[in-house]
Amino acid sequence: MLLASWMTAAVTGYKQQVYESISESDYNKADSLLDSWRDSAPDDQELYPAGFNRYLNEARQSLLTLEGVEGIREDAFVLSDSLGNQVGALGERVEWNDSLYSKAIEVISAGITEYPSRLDFRLGKAAALKYRSEWPSVIETLDGVVEQALDNRIVWTWENGDTLDVDSARMIVRDALFDNIREIYVSDDEMSPVYVDMLGARIISLFADEYRTLNILGGNKYAQGDKAGAIDYFTRSFEANPADGLSLSNIAYIYYNDKDTVRAVEICNKILEDPRIDGESKEIASGLIETINTPLESLRAYDYFFRFLPFVAESVENKKQSGALTDIHYINSVYLVNNRMKSPFSDAQIKATSMGEGCDAVIVWQFPEPDEIPLCLFVAFVPEGETYRLFTIEKSLGDAWVLGSSRDRNHSNYGNIVRPGDAADFVDALRKSGHLPQRK
Numbered sequence: 001m002l003l004a005s006w007m008t009a010a011v012t013g014y015k016q017q018v019y020e021s022i023s024e025s026d027y028n029k030a031d032s033l034l035d036s037w038r039d040s041a042p043d044d045q046e047l048y049p050a051g052f053n054r055y056l057n058e059a060r061q062s063l064l065t066l067e068g069v070e071g072i073r074e075d076a077f078v079l080s081d082s083l084g085n086q087v088g089a090l091g092e093r094v095e096w097n098d099s100l101y102s103k104a105i106e107v108i109s110a111g112i113t114e115y116p117s118r119l120d121f122r123l124g125k126a127a128a129l130k131y132r133s134e135w136p137s138v139i140e141t142l143d144g145v146v147e148q149a150l151d152n153r154i155v156w157t158w159e160n161g162d163t164l165d166v167d168s169a170r171m172i173v174r175d176a177l178f179d180n181i182r183e184i185y186v187s188d189d190e191m192s193p194v195y196v197d198m199l200g201a202r203i204i205s206l207f208a209d210e211y212r213t214l215n216i217l218g219g220n221k222y223a224q225g226d227k228a229g230a231i232d233y234f235t236r237s238f239e240a241n242p243a244d245g246l247s248l249s250n251i252a253y254i255y256y257n258d259k260d261t262v263r264a265v266e267i268c269n270k271i272l273e274d275p276r277i278d279g280e281s282k283e284i285a286s287g288l289i290e291t292i293n294t295p296l297e298s299l300r301a302y303d304y305f306f307r308f309l310p311f312v313a314e315s316v317e318n319k320k321q322s323g324a325l326t327d328i329h330y331i332n333s334v335y336l337v338n339n340r341m342k343s344p345f346s347d348a349q350i351k352a353t354s355m356g357e358g359c360d361a362v363i364v365w366q367f368p369e370p371d372e373i374p375l376c377l378f379v380a381f382v383p384e385g386e387t388y389r390l391f392t393i394e395k396s397l398g399d400a401w402v403l404g405s406s407r408d409r410n411h412s413n414y415g416n417i418v419r420p421g422d423a424a425d426f427v428d429a430l431r432k433s434g435h436l437p438q439r440k
Contacts, residue, residue: 014040018050022057030054045161048111049124052104056128059100096132104128116148119156119169123176135184135195139202142180146202149173177203178212185216196220211240215247227254245271245281252288257334261292296342304344305376305392308336310406313390318359318383325363325381325388326352353423359383362436364423370395374402377419378426382435391430393420403433 014037021030034054038047108125115121126141148154149170156169164172181199184192200217203210218233231254237247252267268285271277299308312331316324325331328350332343351366363381370377378393384407392404396416403414414433420426430436 015046015050018054022054025057027054027058045111045115045118046159048107048114048121049159052108052111052124052128055100055104055107059097059104060131061095061097101128101132112144115157115161117155117157118161119145119164119172120158123172126176126180130180130183133187133189135187135189135191138180138184139195139199142177142199143202145173145177146206149206174207174210177207178210181213181216185220193220193224209240211237211244211247214240215250218247218250222250222254227258230254242274243276243278245274245277245285248277249281249284249288252285256288256292257338265289265292291340294340296337296340299336299341299344301344301370301372301375305379305394306406306411309379310390310409310411313381313388314407316381316388318386318388326354328352328365355423355427362427362430363388364426366423373397377401378423380423380426380430382430391435393417393426393429403429405435 014033018030018033018037021027021033031054034047034051037044037050041047105125105128108121108128111118111121112125122141122145126138129138129141148156156164156173158164177199181196181203184195184199189195196216197220200213200220203213204217207213214233214237218230218237221227221233222230231251234247234251234254238244248267248271252264252271255261255267256264268289271285272282312325329347332345332347332350336343345367349368353364353366355362355364360383362383365379365381367375367377367379373396374394376392376394380391381388382391390406392406394402394404394413396402400416401419403417405412405414417429417433420429427436
């Protein structure tokens, strides 16, 4: 008995020293201690998370970098000169050692195979994969959690192999699954809608009343243009938790955006009248009713061309597909209405044409023949860095046409040009004036 007690103390000592060495980035010492630990207790479950943390911590290196003025990130420390002008920033950049990272995943995967009931092993692996946004592997790992949890015979264990009580295990699994689907949902991965649907279906198979996940699935469906599917998920979310009015608020906004203000107000009133619903949701409902009852502000054509559209150009990210700038209805109607403004043009009066491919595409909008000076016949969204720059063809005195551009709230004119007949003519004029590269 004395020998067993001594062995337990020795193993505990190794564990503490290994983690201290990892925290001090002394990986040679950590390796030496791990070797001694394995010799003393080769079957100790804690060797797996210790080895996993040892490799993962060395694999992930955080570097402090000096960045230029362009593209300063929100979490960077901004450097300014004596006049207060931003001159750069200190930011964090994370670099990965792929070999060490793979070793960490290999070690914890072996631990999961050896001890399938260790919930912390599975969630730790998912967390490491999440660092690098390896969402399919994250989902595969969590799918293993769901598969095990669907088997009522599973008894989850945690650190040192200690058994978790049923309620604690259920709460940990539920919260971990939701945290992961939320991170996938807000990620900028172009496949995130697919991943959200995949993981969401698995979560709901285990927790049919997981209202937070149902709400995310509703938002995901709406983003994909499936209004009926979105309303179905939001309705199920509210039924699962009638005290949370967020799901009902989302349904109200769907009807509002669909111009069914009667249904939207009905739902908002339901939120306001239900004593179970939280105060924040009631404030949202009151705000939407006020918005609906407030008349739209008619935007002047001049402000539309020389304030609103330049703002759009500088706000839209230049990605491989320029669908945002060809979606006339969203920019001209939905976005303006959401900001309580009304466009001077109907959607049908504007024609959008994409000239070129991918990030090099120039998006040209053509408007009705202007009846005032200096309104526009054409505007072109020209890629410039991560966003766009707006170029205009404006009507001038004596039936003349002027090429102009807007950037950073400043408007410049480049002189008279021949009136373009269509989008292709406008793009050619931009090339001839030096604002686009010449064709090779």
